[in-house]
Amino acid sequence: MVEITPLTPVFAARVTGLDIGRGVDAATMATLKDALDRHSVLVFPGQAIDDAAQVAFSEGFGPLERTRPGAPGAGSPVIILSNVGPDGGIEAPTAKQVLNNKANRLWHHDSSFKQLPARASLLSAREIPSAGGDTEFASMRAAFAALDPAEQAALKGRVAIHDFGWSRARVDAALVSEDERRQHPPVRQAMVLEENPYGPALYLGAHARSIEGMEEEAARILIDRLMAHATQPAFTYAHRWQRHDLVMWDNRAVLHRATPFATATERRHMVRTCVAGSAPTLAVAA
């Protein structure tokens, strides 16, 4: 019997009573899809799965994204977030992999720089550090609900420009190649999504560079203010990882970010799959 236990008064829930490696029946999948809509973040403890089992379970939620060229795991449905190199040792802190992990420390929605951004991500903890390396989540549904009605109305219909080259360059100029810039030109994303049956959500994150029809500086101030509002403690949940946790989140309802750990001395090896969005954000805009 699947049991779903809320982790905060606002969002996120722990899901127990299933063994993902053995496969999940259709009725349980329906329960989990509704739970994801309702709670935005699902924590499945004690799931010692391999990549194949993770892919199979993830596909139950819809077709998976392929990892973008230039990232570890490129072309396959798994992306590896790790400071452990191919030889099994810890990577030098200058490696692109480590810089990418640093970029993950900015609040973001996965792949919001794509024309069709991800619906959900599933992250499996294969190796975790003894301290740090938590993953934090912020509810963009709670954030939207807490805005006053006049501001909610003003945000509906707004479009933000999400720009991968710009956001990566903010982290480190060496992080984005000309090739990657060409592959990911700026895209238009709705600022308020209305695809969730439990309520609308703000959609912003680290790649949100500007707002259509707004002067650059005013847009920057508005984005920064909304991001600060959304990530206040009342709307956040910090996940302290246990080995073999699988955590799933709705990218169209939460922001998330990585937090620091001793990358030079401690191993952290995570494997992620991403369920593709079923519609562009502009098609589900408020």
Ligand code: OGA
């Ligand atoms: C991700 C991500 C954060 C972390 O998997 O998309 O941003 O803590 N991860 O590893």
Ligand code: MN
């Ligand atoms: Mn991410």
